[in-house]
Amino acid sequence: MAKTSTEKAATASTPEYPLTKMAIIAPIVGWLIPGAGHIIQKRYVRGILLMVSVVAMFLIGLGMNGRVYGPNGGDILEMLGFVGDLGSGALYFLARIMGWGQAAAAHATADYGKTFVIVAGLLNFIAAADAHHIALGKKP
Amino acid sequence: MTFTLSHFSAAVLFALFASVVFGITQRNTTMEQIRYGLYCFALFVGGVFAAGWVMWLLRR
Numbered sequence: 001m002a003k004t005s006t007e008k009a010a011t012a013s014t015p016e017y018p019l020t021k022m023a024i025i026a027p028i029v030g031w032l033i034p035g036a037g038h039i040i041q042k043r044y045v046r047g048i049l050l051m052v053s054v055v056a057m058f059l060i061g062l063g064m065n066g067r068v069y070g071p072n073g074g075d076i077l078e079m080l081g082f083v084g085d086l087g088s089g090a091l092y093f094l095a096r097i098m099g100w101g102q103a104a105a106a107h108a109t110a111d112y113g114k115t116f117v118i119v120a121g122l123l124n125f126i127a128a129a130d131a132h133h134i135a136l137g138k139k140p
Numbered sequence: 141m142t143f144t145l146s147h148f149s150a151a152v153l154f155a156l157f158a159s160v161v162f163g164i165t166q167r168n169t170t171m172e173q174i175r176y177g178l179y180c181f182a183l184f185v186g187g188v189f190a191a192g193w194v195m196w197l198l199r200r
Contacts, residue, residue, distance in 0.1 A: 053156075
């Protein structure tokens with residue numbers, strides 16, 4: 001049977017995946033503490049694996065003398081590096097407070113270290129988006 | 141603490157952690173996640189070997 005105009009309007013105004021409080025909180029928590037967005041939704045194994053992966057990449061990057069970018073680099077590439085680094089959330093702020101990742105590059109793999117730190121942040125952005133999708137009900 | 145990794149071990153670690161995150165975030169069921177994670181890891185490491193052979197050929 002065809003829907004009436006009132007039913008069509010009601011269907012159009014109701015989103016398929018309504019925005020819940022968890023859908024706002026989970027990505028923020030997941031960004032600040034890698035993997036925590038999944039853990040607070042009881043996806044413990046996924047959360048711990050994400051946490052280990054992002055934290056390990058960040059720490060290995062720092063261990064390889066990787067640079068941690070500041071917000072006011074001036075150069076466009078440094079700004080992009082800052083955006084990537086910022087993805088690690090609390091790890092980034094901790095690194096800035098403690099002055100980690102400021103040493104001069106002493107060997108060739110320091111460039112890899114910088115890449116590890118940036119990619120750790122970018123992967124954490126993906127993990128935070130995934131936590132948002134789980135909270136919305138788009139993903140089991 | 142500072143440590144030095146070889147280029148290959150750095151690439152393998154990068155592939156491992158990136159594959160774990162890709163597997164978890166890009167697929168829905170556990171089996172699909174494991175399969176996709178392994179697929180990504182194989183592509184990363186395979187890409188390292190392929191690039192290595194290309195560089196070897198260019199150098200000759």
